[in-house]
Amino acid sequence: MDMAIHSREQAPKAAPPQRGYAIGGPILELDSVSLRFGGVKALTDISFDVLEHEVRAIIGPNGAGKSSMLNVINGVYRPQEGSITFRGQKLADMTPNRAARLGISRTFQNIALFKGMTVLDNIMAGCSLREKATFLEVALQLPRARREENANREKVEEIIEFLQIEHIRKTPVKRLPYGLQKRVELGRALATEPKILLLDEPMAGMNIEEKQDMCRFILDVNDHYGTTVVLIEHDMGVVMDLSDRVVVLDYGRKIGDGTPDEVRSNPAVIKAYLGVAD
Amino acid sequence: MFYREAGQYSTSYAQDRQLLTLRQDRLGMVVMLAVGFVGIPLVASDYWLSAILIPWLVLALVALGQNILMGYAGQLSLGSAGFMAAGAFACYNLILRVPGIPFLVAVLLSGLIAAVIGILFGLPSLRIRGLYLAVATLASQFFIVWALDKFGWFKNYDTSGIITAQDIVIFGHTFASPAEKYLVVLVIVASLTLLAANMARGSIGRGWMAVRDMDVAAEAMGLSLLRTKLQAFAISSFYCGVGGALFIFAYLQTAEPAAFSIELSFRILFMVIIGGLGTIMGPFLGAGFILLLPIFLNIFFHAVFGRAVDATITSALEQVIFGVLIIMFLIYEPLGLARLWQITKERLRLWPFKY
Amino acid sequence: MSFFFEVLVGGLLSGIMYSLVALGFVLIYKASSVFNFAQGAMVFFAVLSFVGFMELGLNFWAALPVTVALMVGVGVLTERFVLRPLVNQSEDTLLMATIGLAFVIEGVAQLAWGVEVRRLDLGIPDEPMGWLADKTDILVSQLDIAAGLVAGIMVAVLALVFSKTKVGRGLRAVADDNAAALSIGIPLKQIWVLVWATAGVVALVAGMLWGARSGVQFALVGVALKALPVLIIGGFTSVPGVIVAGLIVGAAEKLAEVYVGPFVGGGIEGWLPYMLAVLFLLVRPEGLFGEKIIRRV
Numbered sequence: 001m002d003m004a005i006h007s008r009e010q011a012p013k014a015a016p017p018q019r020g021y022a023i024g025g026p027i028l029e030l031d032s033v034s035l036r037f038g039g040v041k042a043l044t045d046i047s048f049d050v051l052e053h054e055v056r057a058i059i060g061p062n063g064a065g066k067s068s069m070l071n072v073i074n075g076v077y078r079p080q081e082g083s084i085t086f087r088g089q090k091l092a093d094m095t096p097n098r099a100a101r102l103g104i105s106r107t108f109q110n111i112a113l114f115k116g117m118t119v120l121d122n123i124m125a126g127c128s129l130r131e132k133a134t135f136l137e138v139a140l141q142l143p144r145a146r147r148e149e150n151a152n153r154e155k156v157e158e159i160i161e162f163l164q165i166e167h168i169r170k171t172p173v174k175r176l177p178y179g180l181q182k183r184v185e186l187g188r189a190l191a192t193e194p195k196i197l198l199l200d201e202p203m204a205g206m207n208i209e210e211k212q213d214m215c216r217f218i219l220d221v222n223d224h225y226g227t228t229v230v231l232i233e234h235d236m237g238v239v240m241d242l243s244d245r246v247v248v249l250d251y252g253r254k255i256g257d258g259t260p261d262e263v264r265s266n267p268a269v270i271k272a273y274l275g276v277a278d
Numbered sequence: 279m280f281y282r283e284a285g286q287y288s289t290s291y292a293q294d295r296q297l298l299t300l301r302q303d304r305l306g307m308v309v310m311l312a313v314g315f316v317g318i319p320l321v322a323s324d325y326w327l328s329a330i331l332i333p334w335l336v337l338a339l340v341a342l343g344q345n346i347l348m349g350y351a352g353q354l355s356l357g358s359a360g361f362m363a364a365g366a367f368a369c370y371n372l373i374l375r376v377p378g379i380p381f382l383v384a385v386l387l388s389g390l391i392a393a394v395i396g397i398l399f400g401l402p403s404l405r406i407r408g409l410y411l412a413v414a415t416l417a418s419q420f421f422i423v424w425a426l427d428k429f430g431w432f433k434n435y436d437t438s439g440i441i442t443a444q445d446i447v448i449f450g451h452t453f454a455s456p457a458e459k460y461l462v463v464l465v466i467v468a469s470l471t472l473l474a475a476n477m478a479r480g481s482i483g484r485g486w487m488a489v490r491d492m493d494v495a496a497e498a499m500g501l502s503l504l505r506t507k508l509q510a511f512a513i514s515s516f517y518c519g520v521g522g523a524l525f526i527f528a529y530l531q532t533a534e535p536a537a538f539s540i541e542l543s544f545r546i547l548f549m550v551i552i553g554g555l556g557t558i559m560g561p562f563l564g565a566g567f568i569l570l571l572p573i574f575l576n577i578f579f580h581a582v583f584g585r586a587v588d589a590t591i592t593s594a595l596e597q598v599i600f601g602v603l604i605i606m607f608l609i610y611e612p613l614g615l616a617r618l619w620q621i622t623k624e625r626l627r628l629w630p631f632k633y
Numbered sequence: 634m635s636f637f638f639e640v641l642v643g644g645l646l647s648g649i650m651y652s653l654v655a656l657g658f659v660l661i662y663k664a665s666s667v668f669n670f671a672q673g674a675m676v677f678f679a680v681l682s683f684v685g686f687m688e689l690g691l692n693f694w695a696a697l698p699v700t701v702a703l704m705v706g707v708g709v710l711t712e713r714f715v716l717r718p719l720v721n722q723s724e725d726t727l728l729m730a731t732i733g734l735a736f737v738i739e740g741v742a743q744l745a746w747g748v749e750v751r752r753l754d755l756g757i758p759d760e761p762m763g764w765l766a767d768k769t770d771i772l773v774s775q776l777d778i779a780a781g782l783v784a785g786i787m788v789a790v791l792a793l794v795f796s797k798t799k800v801g802r803g804l805r806a807v808a809d810d811n812a813a814a815l816s817i818g819i820p821l822k823q824i825w826v827l828v829w830a831t832a833g834v835v836a837l838v839a840g841m842l843w844g845a846r847s848g849v850q851f852a853l854v855g856v857a858l859k860a861l862p863v864l865i866i867g868g869f870t871s872v873p874g875v876i877v878a879g880l881i882v883g884a885a886e887k888l889a890e891v892y893v894g895p896f897v898g899g900g901i902e903g904w905l906p907y908m909l910a911v912l913f914l915l916v917r918p919e920g921l922f923g924e925k926i927i928r929r930v
Binding site: 354405408414416417540547551591594595597599600601602608612 | 726
């Protein structure tokens, strides 16, 4: 399979960029979702959809409810109102566990890697969904356990190669610099072979080079594996270049929804970020 | 000179996964097994076998179980002695009441009984962690020992409250001498250790460590916290139960429930921490250390003061030393003696160079 | 019926004593977010040293401040050598470190003062209170009542200090966030010394009361272990919670022992408090008065 690795900055603005997978129908739909913590309204009446194989960005000022949005999608929080439909299936009582099994995978804002393990083990941990061998089979190293372990190792090595982290695969993650840790976290989420990938500020705290690398990886994931990507991001340049469509949140409400260009010129969005001169 | 691995690379994933990837390590293991299975029974004195080696193996097994729960799965537990007691009395009662039951089957069943009890008392771990969980495990510790003591049935209504372990009979042969008992214990402990090592390095161990390090992320990877935690409790209690059975059948011979006190639980805890949390070798090093320290202290006092020192002073001194070591290891090297050993090996590999 | 009240009151009073020990835990936890498993050992060390100093010739009123100073010293050493090096570690690591600390303190106590059981005479006889017995037929030990009063007063005073005074607020700020507290000018070191001194005094008083009742011996440490269920039921951060929980635990274990005990051969008080704690944990993990723990992702 030909991996189309390119930077969208170089593509002429007029022609649509080449994709490995054409954008399809809605894979995720949120309908009037509201989330409250006691008296605090984190999300109010949010509705939007995510199309299959697209890259959807969620942006908004701090405290707008972006992380809560992801947490609702993957079942960490349960919304008081509204519904979430994933691949045509209405989801009630979502838990992170169930989400993973349905094909929703994510990274976390503050890096939730398993600090006591190596890079390899962290990413292998992402394969647990596919591990059917019981503890007894693993203990006795029966054939099914060995087969699964080797097969998972092969898949994980593909991811490691893809993310160019071969040289640190046996390093304990707590010794890695921030940027590499984020990359490992991406790898771990990829190991679950998700249909949709939720990335919570994947480039926070990175320098320009690291950001470029991360952009490239995210695009490659989308191109090569066809994974739908939903990402929260602050860097406007990144958002404009990476995403197909953007959702803008402010104080828990949706104030913009459309292509990057549409959103950029939306007065409500401008007001939310820059304020209005009175 | 001492330790080279030049030219030995894994060429397949299966090879990379082996427990002992270096030829030298494999050789070392063969030597160790030869010494353990053949050399020691031939050479060691009865005292060494009965008073040092057997309890070392047995306590290391229990510490291994405790390490699975605390070191790998991150569930703080202070109840290991309680599960030992459950296993010990289960084994005693099985052999007593089920005519002709093979010893090894009885030991296996005792472990399973302990495992079931472990799951029961491990249920709180689904809602609580840390200190709260530790207190819940204290409940299991005190309750189990109390129940075994109060309900005479467990002790076969013996008026003295003490049970005497029956002989170890396997395939018709009575394993009575210290060397024979040692071999039985060694076989059981070595096999269970191998199983634990396989689990720890495989998907099971990764699941435990994931839950230990960041349970929210573990769930997001599709791991079931319920299954992982209860499995850890079950397996850990199994090991403690088997250890408990061996404790009285191969070591103490006679025991009362009070022998499995909270003090024993604390000793196991020390072995785990000092030996190294989250390692397979750690429990063995920790158990060895705790068993040998009193002997060293005695020798030390003999050498310095020319006479034996009052037992209360040595035991108080032991306590202080254990406590200080725990604190120091937690500060400087949470992976304990096991990591120190690893570092020493690495230094030896490079010696006389520094790095 | 009067027997029931006897048992109940006896249980409540011993419960207050558990509260007193638990109070030491709460103080340290409120100030440094560390659960000090060694508190029980400190109770033991405090009263043992107190009695030891008296044996060395100091009288009652001289030995008191000396022992308090000693406890403050222990606290300072603990903070310097155990807590500070582990400042960013997980709760579990800190807990294990304080378990190690407990053993160090117990060992040192025995090395310094020996292992014989000591008697401690506080001048209050362990006999039924006369007029109460005459009026109502209820026999309650004077010592128990005195202990209850002292404990109750200490707890009440501490509760007030925490919630109403500047020092109390400073303490709570420190427990919440050390760096933030420092940045608004709260004198961290002084607060800590104050906390450990208070905890030391509490430990000493608790030790003295328990010691007067059952002799100053190693078993005291086991009593302190009972304070753990009290902490859990009451909620780690709540001083009033500790009182209520202590009363509940004390009453429950005595009543169970007396009324259910005979059917099962006794010894229920050894594990009942822990089972109660487990039940509470399953239903209300933060305890009666504790703060709900919210973990943000």
